[in-house]
Amino acid sequence: xxxxxxxxxxxxxxxxxxxxxxxxxxxxxxxxxxxxxxxxxxxxxxxxxxxxxxxxxxxxxxxxxxxxxxxxxxxxxxxxxxxxxxxxxxxxxxxxxxxxxxxxxxxxxxxxxxxxxxxxxxxxxxxxxxxxxxxxxxxxxxxxxxxxxxxxxxxxxxxxxxxxxxxxxxxxxxxxxxxxxxxxxxxxxxxxxxxxxxxxxxxxxxxxxxxxxxxxxxxxxxxxxxxxxxxxxxxxxxxx
Amino acid sequence: xxxxxxxxxxxxxxxxxxxxxxxxxxxxxxxxxxxxxxxxxxxxxxxxxxxxxxxxxxxxxxxxxxxxxxxxxxxxxxxxxxxxxxxxxxxxxxxxxxxxxxxxxxxxxxxxxxxxxxxxxxxxxxxxxxxxxxxxxxxxxxxxxxxxxxxxxxxxxxxxxxxxxxxxxxxxxxxxxxxxxxxxxxxxxxxxxxxxxxxxxxxxxxxxxxxxxxxxxxxxx
Numbered sequence: 001x002x003x004x005x006x007x008x009x010x011x012x013x014x015x016x017x018x019x020x021x022x023x024x025x026x027x028x029x030x031x032x033x034x035x036x037x038x039x040x041x042x043x044x045x046x047x048x049x050x051x052x053x054x055x056x057x058x059x060x061x062x063x064x065x066x067x068x069x070x071x072x073x074x075x076x077x078x079x080x081x082x083x084x085x086x087x088x089x090x091x092x093x094x095x096x097x098x099x100x101x102x103x104x105x106x107x108x109x110x111x112x113x114x115x116x117x118x119x120x121x122x123x124x125x126x127x128x129x130x131x132x133x134x135x136x137x138x139x140x141x142x143x144x145x146x147x148x149x150x151x152x153x154x155x156x157x158x159x160x161x162x163x164x165x166x167x168x169x170x171x172x173x174x175x176x177x178x179x180x181x182x183x184x185x186x187x188x189x190x191x192x193x194x195x196x197x198x199x200x201x202x203x204x205x206x207x208x209x210x211x212x213x214x215x216x217x218x219x220x221x222x223x224x225x226x227x228x229x230x231x232x233x234x235x236x237x238x239x240x
Numbered sequence: 241x242x243x244x245x246x247x248x249x250x251x252x253x254x255x256x257x258x259x260x261x262x263x264x265x266x267x268x269x270x271x272x273x274x275x276x277x278x279x280x281x282x283x284x285x286x287x288x289x290x291x292x293x294x295x296x297x298x299x300x301x302x303x304x305x306x307x308x309x310x311x312x313x314x315x316x317x318x319x320x321x322x323x324x325x326x327x328x329x330x331x332x333x334x335x336x337x338x339x340x341x342x343x344x345x346x347x348x349x350x351x352x353x354x355x356x357x358x359x360x361x362x363x364x365x366x367x368x369x370x371x372x373x374x375x376x377x378x379x380x381x382x383x384x385x386x387x388x389x390x391x392x393x394x395x396x397x398x399x400x401x402x403x404x405x406x407x408x409x410x411x412x413x414x415x416x417x418x419x420x421x422x423x424x425x426x427x428x429x430x431x432x433x434x435x436x437x438x439x440x441x442x443x444x445x446x447x448x449x450x451x452x453x454x455x456x457x458x459x460x461x
Contacts, residue, residue, distance in 0.1 A: 073369050073370065077368075101369060
């Protein structure tokens with residue numbers, strides 16, 4: 001369970017999160033929508049401790065992320081994250097991209113790591129690209145590799161940060177299909193996304209962020225069908 | 241105007257002596273690169289430091305190394321320091337001068353390589369549970385190596401050629417020094433220096449060729 005309690009976060013004088021409260025249960029898929037600069041991506045990087053927070057707390061399975069005593073390297077093994085910019089490691093093959101952390105962080109043998117990596121890469125449809133370098137892959141393939149890389153660590157949670165925003169339109173579908181597959185398998189996911197159809201079809205709950213505040217959260221039908229807040233209505237009428 | 245008769249035999253007879261000199265040349269070049277690379281890393285880190293007191297001397301070093309003649313840098317190591325009572329042998333002065341020059345150039349190469357790798361690479365590593373140092377070692381270093389490898393090998397060739405400046409501080413065991421001595425004894429200037437030039441050329445070409453081969457083997461992406 002991820003518990004976010006009254007989280008405030010500023011970059012210099014700019015307050016990007018103004019008191020966020022959100023609890024995500026195991027097995028739940030929560031989509032976060034909202035305009036750019038609404039703080040939704042920042043929230044993700046706070047959840048796995050890549051960014052510090054100013055006040056409030058984030059607790060993952062009973063461990064407070066920003067407590068000084070927390071071993072973030074250990075905690076991050078159970079919280080995967082996939083970024084908008086795929087962040088493939090260009091000097092490693094697709095297979096090595098996935099095995100690196102398995103071997104160097106989890107201490108698995110090469111054989112075991114390669115077996116896990118091959119399985120995960122097969123799962124996202126890259127079974128025939130193991131020996132290829134990321135530079136030879138399309139954006140969609142690189143992003144699916146990044147998803148396999150995160151999945152291989154067998155995390156309990158995965159955070160998706162606008163994973164289709166840097167893709168050519170014709171490549172968005174293949175990545176969203178991978179995400180849908182994960183959701184169906186019961187993975188706990190928080191997806192920051194601009195893909196409204198995906199948010200509606202896949203999520204259990206949809207949160208709408210507006211200017212650093214979670215303006216509204218509810219079932220997809222409610223958020224998309226009968227939004228309560230005028231900001232939500234305005235945002236949705238603009239993106240459709 | 242052309243009444244010079246070539247006498248190559250004499251030059252070729254001296255070939256073993258010259259090749260011994262070439263070994264000394266290589267020794268100085270390799271040592272100067274190892275020392276230069278060590279200081280280059282220190283300079284690169286210092287120049288990225290927040291402290292003025294680290295940045296200023298590092299910047300001064302790089303500026304002088306890159307913008308003054310290598311000859312002066314070697315002169316300074318020998319005669320310049322000599323005026324303060326610090327006497328370096330020709331070998332040590334030549335090594336110090338070239339290492340100083342190498343460090344200046346290479347620190348900029350390394351700094352550029354470091355800058356070329358986006359912070360998001362470290363972030364990606366950290367988010368997989370790696371520590372900062374681990375992510376740097378496993379993700380950033382190999383990419384830096386690729387970016388800076390050929391420029392570093394270029395500097396190696398430059399270091400080999402710079403060793404010839406040693407004759408100006410009395411260095412007489414390296415290729416240039418040996419050649420100069422042979423020339424002084426025989427006055428077959430053209431033959432000896434032409435032969436030396438060929439040896440320098442072959443060494444420089446071999447280093448560059450070997451580097452390209454190594455780069456092709458190492459960096460398959």
